[in-house]
Amino acid sequence: MAQLDISTVIDRPVEEVFAFLSNPENGPKWSSGSSEVMITSDGPIGVGTTYRSIRSFLGQRIESETEITEYEPNQLYATRSISGPFPMESSVSFEPVEGGTRITGTLWGEPGGFFKLAEPILVSRMKQQFETDLAHLKEMMEAYAL
Secondary structure, three states, rough: EEEEEEEEEEEOOOOHHHHHHHHHHHHHHOOOOOEEEOOOOOOOOOOEEEEEEEEEEEEEEEEEEEEEEEEEEEEHHHEEEOOOOEEEEEEEEEEEOOOOOEEEEEEEEEEOOOOHHHHHHHHHHHHHHHHHHHHHHHHHOOOOOO
């Protein structure tokens, strides 16, 4: 199983950072591999919310369905894939700190098919992409562009 951990501090209040990041439809605004996200369930965002996403990674188009499994406003949200090329779970925590909000994300995945063969490359490239995307998110949020 592959695992990635990443963290940064964004100079914005925790309520603003959480509100933006916990809405899956905002993914394409800051994540380079995300091209489309659509919530597929009714009601407000929270535990049980499902969404369909289309991403590209290592030249592959990845379509998946995801479910929010934990949702504690301004503290934590977690997801798990319910369809797609490999099972994946993620958790993102939010902590108010001097200078803004610390975001800590963890991603677990079990590559299959093409991705299983490329697991060492996959983990390295995913970490690189997440670090780049998180730096982009930080820059845009701190510039109030999001």
